Amino acid sequence: MIRKLFLLAAVAALAAGGYFYFRKPEPALSFLTAEVTRRDIVQTVSATGTIEAVNTVDVGTQVSGTINKIFTDYNGIVKAGQVIATIDPILFEAEVAAAEADLAVAQAGVAEEEADLNDARRDYERKKTLFAKDFIAASEVDTAMSTFEGARARVTSAKATVLQARAKLDKARANLNYTTITSPLDGVVVAKDVSEGQTVAASYSTPTLFTIAEDLTKMQVEAAVDEADIGYLREGMKALFTVDSYPSDTFEGYVHQVRFQAETEENVVTYTVVVRVDNQEMKLKPGMTANVTFEIASARRVLAVPNAAFRFSPPGEAAGGDLLWIAGEGGSLRALPVERGLSDGLFTAISGDVEEGQTVVTAVTGTAKATKKADSAPPRPGMF
Template sequence: MPQEEVARPTRGGIPERLGSSKRKLALAALVAALATVAAAAWRVAAKPAAPAYDTIAIRRQTIAKTISATGKLQAVTTVQVGTQVSGTIAELYADFNTQVKKGQVIARLDPAQLQAQLAQANANYLSAQANAQGAQNAVLSADASVQAAEANFARAESAAADAQRTYDRNTQLVDAGVGARMTLESSEAALVQAQAQKQQAAAQVNQAKAQAQSARSQLAQANAQVQQTHAAVQLASVNLDHTIIKAPIDGVVVERNVDVGQTVAASLQAPTIFLIANDLTRMQVLAEIDEADVGQLSRDSRVSFTVDAYPNDVFRGRIAQVRLAPQMVQNVVTYTAVVEVDNPDLKLKPGMTANVTAIVAQREDVLAVPNAALRFRPESGGGQQAQRPVLAGHLTVWKVTDEGLVPVSVRTGLTDGIFSEIVSGDLSEGDRVAAASSNGAGRAGAQAPARSIFQTGRTGRR
């Protein structure tokens, strides 16, 4: 019986009995298959990644250019109410938030000391009046003395004239040899005596006039003293009236700086007792505007602002004035803009910090393109380059079409930092443009498809 041939063990799945040539052929086929798989994998890996970007629809909207600043709220009119005299606070009739009317008594000082000063001033005034009356009487007496002296002088002058005539006649008689020498001598003695009496009377007139002049001077001084003491009475009366403190305007008390029993001294500066705001339904914001922005502001520019107390409320006003005086803090120059604000519900309080946004330019119902689309630049790897500054001029945006991205040259106008006005260019409302992906896709090698941040639809790979 012939012996059966037993198959030899296989090597690598190939029966050894196939021989060396067959084994080599099988190995070559295996290597070729592996090479095909590797080549396919390499082609897949080397294929450029599809570009990723957001698509944004061009639309019409309002674009406003704004500047920002901070400021403080305050009442349009505030009045510091003080005291013009020193004293002790005796009564307070107003407190914080008290509504007051003009002329209403809001505080009172202790009047005792000023009442005593008024009484003393009145006494001095009465004394001065009495002195003035005495001086007036002295003037009348001096005038009478002058009149008496003048009358006496007139008599002495007449007597001297008579004595002179008598002496002259006796001299003629003696010279003619018919008169007595003794009579002449007697008339001469009488003349000398009359002339002496005349001189004495003249001196008395001068003395009386001098006394009258002195009396008049004393009267003038007395009258001046009367006026001075009368003024002192009036001043003391006014000071006494100042112990009663009244509201100078209608308004509300926003500050009270004293308490009952406190002493206030007005010798150097009038102390402030109350601060009264005229009308809190109208307020103003004093906004500090940077010198680089102040040239863009104008009167009646619209302003919006927020306050920390009401973060969800936006308040509006208008610029009433840009003050010329600069403010410098740490070498930073600002100018104060006064913003008028209506406050009908009294939400806004004096002293609140306002975050102000002023509209310096505005365009309504214009085609607008996001600034992100102006910065977008496609790359061969599917990404884009950013950080291109947005300026008013000709720029390129990439319009999304069925054929891919098409560059469109546009000229931009006003920008608010997020959107820019399209002044000219081949873009219409509803056109879609590419922008840098908001989720970080778009860098080289990214595999995310393009998508719209305004629309729910997605674009396919380009």
Template sequence: MKLKLVAAVVVAVVVASSVVYYRAGATSTEPRLLTATVTRGPVVETVEATGTVEPVDTVEVGSQVTGTLKTLAADFNDIVKRGQVIATLDPASLEAQLQQAEASVRRLEAEVESARVQVKDAEQKQARAEALARDQLLAASDLDSARITTEVSRAALKSVEAQLVQARASLEQSRVNLGHTIITAPVDGIVLSRDVEVGQTVTASLETPTLFVIARDLGTMQVNASVDEADIGRVQVGQPVRFHVDAYGDDEFGGTVSQVHLQPIVEQNVVSYTTEIKVPNTGLKLKPGMTATVSIEVARDDDALRVPTAALRFNPSAEVLAAFGKQKSPSAQSSAASNAIVQPASLSRSSGERQEDEERSSTTASSRAAVWRLDDGGVERVPVELGVGDGTSSAIVGGRLEEGAEVVVGQPSVAAGAATGGSSGSPLLPSFPRRGGRGAPRGG
């Protein structure tokens, strides 16, 4: 009796399997749909940009006088203190100039003394001439001559005194120039670059030559990111930033937007704006000049009802609606033309015309966005209102869509369907390819 029962069960299973295989084969020509689940989770909208890691503050150290570099007391990566000697120039020529200036000052000081004596002598002669003229013992012409001699002497004194002032100024400049042969660090910091060698001639003309570049502090760096003009309106001071550099692979660094430059940068008709991002450089891993791939967080929803962006782009064909459109009662069929599921007026137009309509009304696209939800074996169009989007998922802030719902994200390609051999029994489920293939995407 037991053997007969087992045999009957085996026969029933074989028959049922045959029926399922037959039905699967019969429906293999029907369209298939890829679905994803509506979930809750964070959605972060970002603006992408690239930039360069730079020190927050750098100082270029140059030479204010021309000379030959005599010594170097600092090199790459050296830590220096304010006032520390980092290089010297050969002072020989400037010392000679100083001696010449000192000699010129001493000579002019002597000439001033001589001029003063001459003025005093001329004034005394003029006084005697005036006394004699009062007694009518001296001709008027001789009195005029004495007076002129006095005026000339005084003018000569003023001229020599002016030359002395100029010579003293030249002397002071010579002393300053001699002092400039000793080059010191203007700030505390670290030497980033050294652009000279011992024995090299440094020429100070209209532009001061750069000998060293010193960074004040590498503990805090900044990324100068170039943000496209289409995105700059959403970037504000204080927004958090995440970025990567090639040197550290998947390591992620954080920072904050500190300034957005108003001056545009135009390259090949592309307009961008420099955005400064302050970055703590713990461990001094970041080095000047590194290229950074930046993501600036412009909006965030930590508990969003989210759907894949592909679900918002899905637009069912007439074939899909015919296979999965929800059946209507006779009383409801008269209003099918305005029904949100079928929309025969929209389907009668080409896909290009529908896309053109969407572009013309892009300003209200978020209020008219929709997804197609699986419901009782069919698909139903559900209008939704969009919030934050990150390119992969979008937040739903309004509409009749709940967590856990299944939404359609697309259809498998013909090649993928052929690879499955039509073995799936339900056209609503994704086809599972053979070994080496990919399954359907799931939301999450």
């Protein structure tokens, strides 16, 4: 009996020892943390656009003909009124000569009709006198009066013919003047679409020969801003942008105009925002693509945490809200209520019972005996 009791006790001891031997404590959770830091938070709206000259003029021709001579080229500096091309004027000079001849004929016709009018007036006056003395019949006076009125009408018609001839002459002279193409403004030739000897036709539309930018030291960006962001933008607002040609340079401008006209492409609605910028160094050129950032709000030197800190929640807890979490011993967590401020998409300004340098949890990284610590940069994608 004693032996049996001894065996039972030994079995019980072995079982208890095995239980405590094989049972291991739950490992503590390991967290990725970030420090509460002081930084500038700037809220922005991004867009892309095209750099253009502030004022660009397409120079064309109102008459058809053969380009006789070109006096400028790409990047040429031109002044207002400067001759930049000519069209062969021979046909237009002939039209002027013909119109001058037609005008001379019409003027001669007026002189002839006026002479007839004077004869008809004298005959009418003479016959009225004779009729008053009963020397002629009344019918002769009536005939003379009709002749006089007819001569007066023909003079009026001849004078109208002169006006028509003069108008044709003015048109012919204007067309001749149009064969000399001049620059309408001081500027730079940014495009040339014609060559000497080329025939241009202006029958249905005015062909563009040159494109002249008024002043390339002042440029503008025409940026397409999404309808969801257009409400944030105001005239005078600061704008920064970069171009691929100078990736390390940041150019600064201001919002000159927010246009009301909407553009729709593939069901995406955008509005054009014009940003004016100084270009004294002549780095910016028409047609460049600009990546624009509009600063719509800012908070300077405020306490901030990575946005991932607000997306973290302990196992079993709902995410979100205005709670941050601080890791304690053994994988424990303590809630830290804060008030959210401005966010730039990566960091969020906070206020409340929080101090600079304090660490907050941004993600669970696994199980370990100690808590890992990250720098103040946001966690890498996939860590939360």
